[in-house]
Amino acid sequence: MISLKKKLFSDENLARIIKILVIILLVLAVFFMAIQFTSLWTWITDAIKAVIVPIGTGYLIALIFFPLIRFLEKKGIGPRWLSLLIVFILAAAVVFGTFFFLFPLVKQEITNFFTNDVNKIIQYLTVDMRVNFVLGTDIYDQLVAYINETDALNTWLDTLVPNLLAGLSNIALPLITVISVLPIMLFYYLKDYEMIGERLRSLIPAKQEKTVSDLGSRLNQTVGAYLRGQLLLMVTLGIVATIVYKLIGLKYFYIFGIIVGITNIIPYFGAIIAAIPPILFAFISAPVGPGPLLVLIVNLVLQGIEGNIFQPIIMGKQLSMHPLIILMSILFFGSLFGTLGIIFASPIAASIRVFIEYFKERKAAREAKEAAERPVAP
Amino acid sequence: MIKAGGKGKIYSLYEIAVILFYASVIAFVPVVLVVTYIFDLDARLNIDTFILWLVIGAAIAGAIGSVILLWRKDHLKRRVKPAYRTEFIYLLFLSVFFVLGFVVFFDYLGGDRAYIANILILITVLLIYILINLGRTFFKFDYMKK
Numbered sequence A: 001m002i003s004l005k006k007k008l009f010s011d012e013n014l015a016r017i018i019k020i021l022v023i024i025l026l027v028l029a030v031f032f033m034a035i036q037f038t039s040l041w042t043w044i045t046d047a048i049k050a051v052i053v054p055i056g057t058g059y060l061i062a063l064i065f066f067p068l069i070r071f072l073e074k075k076g077i078g079p080r081w082l083s084l085l086i087v088f089i090l091a092a093a094v095v096f097g098t099f100f101f102l103f104p105l106v107k108q109e110i111t112n113f114f115t116n117d118v119n120k121i122i123q124y125l126t127v128d129m130r131v132n133f134v135l136g137t138d139i140y141d142q143l144v145a146y147i148n149e150t151d152a153l154n155t156w157l158d159t160l161v162p163n164l165l166a167g168l169s170n171i172a173l174p175l176i177t178v179i180s181v182l183p184i185m186l187f188y189y190l191k192d193y194e195m196i197g198e199r200l201r202s203l204i205p206a207k208q209e210k211t212v213s214d215l216g217s218r219l220n221q222t223v224g225a226y227l228r229g230q231l232l233l234m235v236t237l238g239i240v241a242t243i244v245y246k247l248i249g250l251k252y253f254y255i256f257g258i259i260v261g262i263t264n265i266i267p268y269f270g271a272i273i274a275a276i277p278p279i280l281f282a283f284i285s286a287p288v289g290p291g292p293l294l295v296l297i298v299n300l301v302l303q304g305i306e307g308n309i310f311q312p313i314i315m316g317k318q319l320s321m322h323p324l325i326i327l328m329s330i331l332f333f334g335s336l337f338g339t340l341g342i343i344f345a346s347p348i349a350a351s352i353r354v355f356i357e358y359f360k361e362r363k364a365a366r367e368a369k370e371a372a373e374r375p376v377a378p
Numbered sequence B: 001m002i003k004a005g006g007k008g009k010i011y012s013l014y015e016i017a018v019i020l021f022y023a024s025v026i027a028f029v030p031v032v033l034v035v036t037y038i039f040d041l042d043a044r045l046n047i048d049t050f051i052l053w054l055v056i057g058a059a060i061a062g063a064i065g066s067v068i069l070l071w072r073k074d075h076l077k078r079r080v081k082p083a084y085r086t087e088f089i090y091l092l093f094l095s096v097f098f099v100l101g102f103v104v105f106f107d108y109l110g111g112d113r114a115y116i117a118n119i120l121i122l123i124t125v126l127l128i129y130i131l132i133n134l135g136r137t138f139f140k141f142d143y144m145k146k
Helices: A011-036 A038-074 A080-132 A137-150 A152-191 A194-203 A207-246 A253-263 A269-285 A292-315 A323-337 A339-343 A345-375 B013-038 B047-071 B075-077 B083-108 B113-137
Strands: B002-004 B008-010
Touching: A011 A038, A038 A080, A038 A152, A038 A207, A080 A137, A080 A152, A080 A253, A080 A269, A137 A152, A152 A194, A207 A253, A207 A292, A207 A345, A207 B013, A207 B083, A253 A269, A269 A292, A292 B083, A323 A339, A323 A345, A323 B075, A339 A345, B002 B083, B013 B047, B013 B075, B047 B075, B047 B083, B083 B113
Parallel strands: none
Antiparallel strands: B002 B008
């Protein structure tokens, strides 16, 4: 007897579902196998990391430098090595000049801080804070007694220094390698920029060449725009914050200004991280210097102008995303890749959007083509 | 200057270059003062004499630049872009450092620091108004339009 009941899945769909399930199972099996050989994988990933980190850094810096080289070449300054040399000399002059002038001033501020203000902070934490403690002096005393009893502070301090040293020694060698290899790598990368692109393109199968090449150039454009814009904003905001802090009479304005510039790379959270140290310092050192409220207002105004006027104009529509998407990507990529994930959350999210939009455009174009080819009913 | 269908005028690179050049000349002294202020150079040199030399330098640069602009007028008049985004971004950054430099200038001249916030707000509001109008009219960059 033939059943007339409609099937839940067609044979074609069922076959597809089984195929997907088998693939998922195989992937899980591969993961399971991989977990069994952790040390081998660590060895392999370390080796890959040693190559990827300088290449990746070189690629990102090349995205900043290449438009400058193209600009010089457009103005007739060539051949390539000459424009490259000019850009290299200019970059080196800017970096060394900044260090030469800025380093002694920052060093002076750090020395002053440890000579004059550390004692004030300790005095505040032990005496003034007790009197002004929000929950009352009794709870403050109990908290201090608990910290002293458990020796939590000393244990934390004892582990802090070795951990910091271990962390520094872990990143010192890769950092030295990157710094020493980077200029040479960058030179050849920029010199043969087009040739490298051509070679990479020649590796792609002819059928996918156009898709990959289009996507690649769009991604280059998006990440490049982000890096250049972000660098410009970081430097400008750092300078502006330093001057404004100095004008309102805040001590250690270089350090606080540099913090504002550096943390500006982290969307939303960077502004909060940068505002905390100067506000706390103003709070502790009151009535000397500007009040914490003024420092807070300065930070709010600076970040407000930067986020609402400068960022949209400089970054353009390429990187304009809903704040919720940026926050979610910060949380997601931050948990995946740590600090680097937080820093690059915005360009990664923008790159994903480039992918989605590209395939959407292709789908729309395909559908339009099919509609045009369809015979019109008489 | 080209009329685009009666909707708005499209300005040539000459008009834009004139705006950018004279804005740079006006902002030259304040921008240099920003650098001297950051690196505490005022402690190492006589700031009054330094400002005088800067003003003379800006005047000479202004005169030379004006001649060059007139000389290249025809060439620049022939070049037109639908929008001058990069040029506007340059003007924006110049304005920021101009505002800061102006306040530094006020500080160097011995002005009362208590009024710095008032001056800063006044100049910023004025500059934002000028920038929005310049952007809309000449640079075809309407920030207010979403």
